[in-house]
Amino acid sequence: MVGPQHGASGEPSKDSAKRTARKAMDAASEAGGKAADAVERSTDNPWFERGARAGYVANGILHGMLGVLAFQLALGEKASADQTGALEKISQQPFGAVLLWAGFAACLLLGLWHLVSAVFDKGGLRTLKRNKPTTKSGLKRWKPILKNLGLGVTFLAVSGLFVLFAAGSSPDSSENTSRFSAQLMSTPGGTFLLLLLGAVILAAGLFFAYRGILHKFEDELALPSGRTARRAVRILGMVGYIAKGVALGLLGLLFIVATLQHDPEESTGLDGALKSLGDHPYGPPLLAVIGVGLLCYGGYLVLRSRYDRMD
Numbered sequence: 001m002v003g004p005q006h007g008a009s010g011e012p013s014k015d016s017a018k019r020t021a022r023k024a025m026d027a028a029s030e031a032g033g034k035a036a037d038a039v040e041r042s043t044d045n046p047w048f049e050r051g052a053r054a055g056y057v058a059n060g061i062l063h064g065m066l067g068v069l070a071f072q073l074a075l076g077e078k079a080s081a082d083q084t085g086a087l088e089k090i091s092q093q094p095f096g097a098v099l100l101w102a103g104f105a106a107c108l109l110l111g112l113w114h115l116v117s118a119v120f121d122k123g124g125l126r127t128l129k130r131n132k133p134t135t136k137s138g139l140k141r142w143k144p145i146l147k148n149l150g151l152g153v154t155f156l157a158v159s160g161l162f163v164l165f166a167a168g169s170s171p172d173s174s175e176n177t178s179r180f181s182a183q184l185m186s187t188p189g190g191t192f193l194l195l196l197l198g199a200v201i202l203a204a205g206l207f208f209a210y211r212g213i214l215h216k217f218e219d220e221l222a223l224p225s226g227r228t229a230r231r232a233v234r235i236l237g238m239v240g241y242i243a244k245g246v247a248l249g250l251l252g253l254l255f256i257v258a259t260l261q262h263d264p265e266e267s268t269g270l271d272g273a274l275k276s277l278g279d280h281p282y283g284p285p286l287l288a289v290i291g292v293g294l295l296c297y298g299g300y301l302v303l304r305s306r307y308d309r310m311d
Helices: 010-043 046-074 083-091 096-120 125-129 139-166 173-185 190-213 216-220 227-260 269-278 283-307
Strands: none
Touching: 046 083, 046 096, 046 139, 046 227, 046 269, 046 283, 083 096, 083 139, 096 139, 173 190, 173 227, 173 269, 190 216, 190 227, 216 227, 227 269, 227 283, 269 283
């Protein structure tokens, strides 16, 4: 007499379930791969690249307006010399709403272009996943990925500011920064985080100045062959990068000083940093120089929209 075959009838159903699950995973993987390929093909569309290049123009206009506001502070006029002040100024111009919506779309496309590049570019995340041979190792392999991710998030944030003003909202950057600092100071470890933030912004300022002084920004460009155009790109880039580095350095120092003094009201963003500089004896001339430098940086960004390699 043969005993009961425990689990014998269950084995086929288990194998069938495993095969079904495996097929579902393979189908999902294939669908994901096709979707990724479709995204990659869409980024090769010349109109996508042109729209992304327009993001540099929008950013250039924004920095140019910042330069104008900094120059107004140097002349003793009232102005809010930060991104929200610049966007407010743009909104007051003829066809200001059109400019804001166009700036939103352009910066959005540029942000998406950088994020897509972080995944699909040679050396991007998709390449690393496929384990393609590469001579790069360690941090060098991740450097372009992290750079594109950072730029992508930055331009998406800028596009968010454009759309807020285009929709009629007018956030106060200085007030929001001060409120953020106060809230962070009141939390455990908040003081350390603010000091760290100030140090990061200061380091970013030094990095911008370094790129300007040594013309490192030229590595990202296909410089024009014409002598005059090439010289214009180099001069505007050098002066602009140094000026933005100085502005960021002042902002970082303001965060650090305000945190050490435990005074969040002093931590009022770029506008507060430039205004605090204006209170010093040689402040107005320095503000004028920074204003001219930011105008140069804005001009450089407009030219970059034409000469950036975008590869």
